[in-house]
Amino acid sequence: MDDISLLKEELSNKYLSVRSLTESLCEPLEIEDYVVQSMPDASPIRWHIAHTSWFFETFILKEVLPNYKPLNEIYPFLFNSYYVQAGERFARPDRGLLTRPTVKEVMEYRHYIDRHMLGLIEKTTEEQLEQLTVTFNIGLNHEQQHQELMLTDLKHMFSRNPLYPVYREQPLYTPIKPADIHWVEFEESTKEIGSNGSEFFYDNEIPRHKALTLPFAIADRLVTNGEFIEFMESGGYENQILWLSSGYTAVEENNWRSPLYWQKIENEWWNYTLNGFRKVHPDEPVTHISFYEAEAYAHWKGFRLPTEFEWERASEGVEIKGNFVDDSSFHPMGLTIDTIADPLKQFYGTVWEWTCSDYAPYPGYKVPPGAIGEYNGKFMSGQIVLRGGSCATSQNHIRKTYRNFFPHSARWQFMGIRLAKDLK
DSSP states (O other), X not given: OOXXXXXXXXXXXXXXXXXXXXXXXXXXXXXXXXTOOOXXXXXXHHHHHHHHHHHHIIIIIHHHOTTXXXXXXXXXXXXXXXXXXXXXXXOGGGGGGOOOSOHXXXXXHHHHHHHHHHHHHHHOOHHHHHHHHHHHHHHHHHHHHHHHHHHHHHHHXXXXXXXXXXXXXXXXXXXXXXXXXXXXXXXOEEXXXXXXXXXXXXXXXXXXXXXXXXXXXXXXXXXXXXHHHHHHHTTTTTOGGGSOHHHHHHHHHHTOOSSTTEEEETTEEEEEETTEEEEOOTTSBOOSOOHHHHHHHHHHXXXXXXXXXXXXXXXXXXXXXXXXXXXXXXXXXXXXXXXTTOSSTTOEESSEEEEEEEOOOOTTOOOOSSGGGGTTGGGOSSOEEEESOOTTSOGGGOOTTOOEEEOTTOOSSOXXXXXXEEOO
């Protein structure tokens, strides 16, 4: 087999692998589960399935195939998300109002795109294939992001149902009780931050540049539910001195008194998980908290959150392993016998770790041309960077330079806390 045939086979296999996971995540669902939108920030599962197909259609098939014929001319309007240059869009908060196209029709659309994509890979020339590779990989990573959103959107939807549906039954495990936090120290240093181009990266991870980190220490593990309960029981949510002004406003306006999905029943904390409604385990990492809550907790403890540059520097030498979607737990796991000895535990997977860094462009950043340039750059205001991935992230999707970002008040993603502190 020649090099071009090997490349085509590799691309086809990567495409099928990612696309099949999306459908695998849908296997436990009933038809009613596909169409509900539980809040404006979430989307119906049917929409995620269609939108990820729209991405390949819009940025590859329509661009490369001169005679490509869309399955339905209205689908680009329905399934565009925020790409202004790609055309008009159906209002995001209203996605749950649509009962048509049906789930069956959306799956037919998805398979229509699959046939054309696989046919394109098979028939394209070597020169065209080289031009396609960057956008092709963006499309696959884009779909992996939506797989994570599918799980978190499903969790939010199911949590609103008094039946507390079980998404996928998983055997319970007993996490190891963590020791007190150990601090891993780092001396002052100027290090290069960002992607060096040796693996796939998003445009927000470049240009690679030098960043100064003053002496700091970072916690060897995540903050647990039990530790966060201590903050709650000490009056942390009522003590406005601990909070940023906008954070305490969010607490008052939303009546936050615990992480999302928690309820107190007969003096015990319970939480909804994708494995069902169960008691909060004190030794599992706290999750579904906003930046405001993470920052207030750090303030209460007398520490702070790491900067994204400190986090990336600490990641040097840390193996990308952990609690990812690949192990199908769908819930942040506590420490296990396999992780207890790691110098920096739970660094990847489990929960996205809030940093204290605003999501901003790196020095010299330029927005890529065209509609695909709207992927990251347009959001570089009013958001905070998170690092490391979560239990809903694919392991081959994450990397040391990956910059996730969400608004300060977002809580429905698997978000947690790793503390940091200054050293003299």
